[in-house]
Amino acid sequence: xxxxxxxxxxxxxxxxxxxxxxxxxxxxxxxxxxxxxxxxxxxxxxxxxxxxxxxxxxxxxxxxxxxxxxxxxxxxxxxxxxxxxxxxxxxxxxxxxxxxxxxxxxxxx
Numbered sequence: 001x002x003x004x005x006x007x008x009x010x011x012x013x014x015x016x017x018x019x020x021x022x023x024x025x026x027x028x029x030x031x032x033x034x035x036x037x038x039x040x041x042x043x044x045x046x047x048x049x050x051x052x053x054x055x056x057x058x059x060x061x062x063x064x065x066x067x068x069x070x071x072x073x074x075x076x077x078x079x080x081x082x083x084x085x086x087x088x089x090x091x092x093x094x095x096x097x098x099x100x101x102x103x104x105x106x107x108x109x
Contacts, residue, residue, distance in 0.1 A: 034078040040071045 006013075047068060051061045079085070 031082055035075060035082060035084055037072065037075045040068060040075060043071075044068045 044065075047056075047061065047064050050056045051058070056064070
């Protein structure tokens with residue numbers, strides 16, 4: 001559109017363009033929040049420190065580790081959905097048999 005058309009249509013297109021801009025900013029913030037794994041990494045480091053300091057036992061560590069690793073998987077899934085790179089292989093949890101998981105995934109496909 002030309003300059004004159006932009007000026008004449010500003011009262012009508014201004015709110016639409018402003019809404020688009022706002023929604024674009026919200027979408028970027030949501031993507032960043034869904035794909036940022038730094039909070040999960042910090043939580044995992046805190047969990048390891050609790051184990052080393054004796055605040056939790058091995059069983060509690062394994063239970064909480066499974067929860068943290070599930071959050072890592074969710075972040076990786078979102079990164080893949082948005083077409084972002086994700087380093088490393090599959091996220092595995094100690095003490096959990098993953099052969100059953102892969103068999104179930106193959107059956108679902």
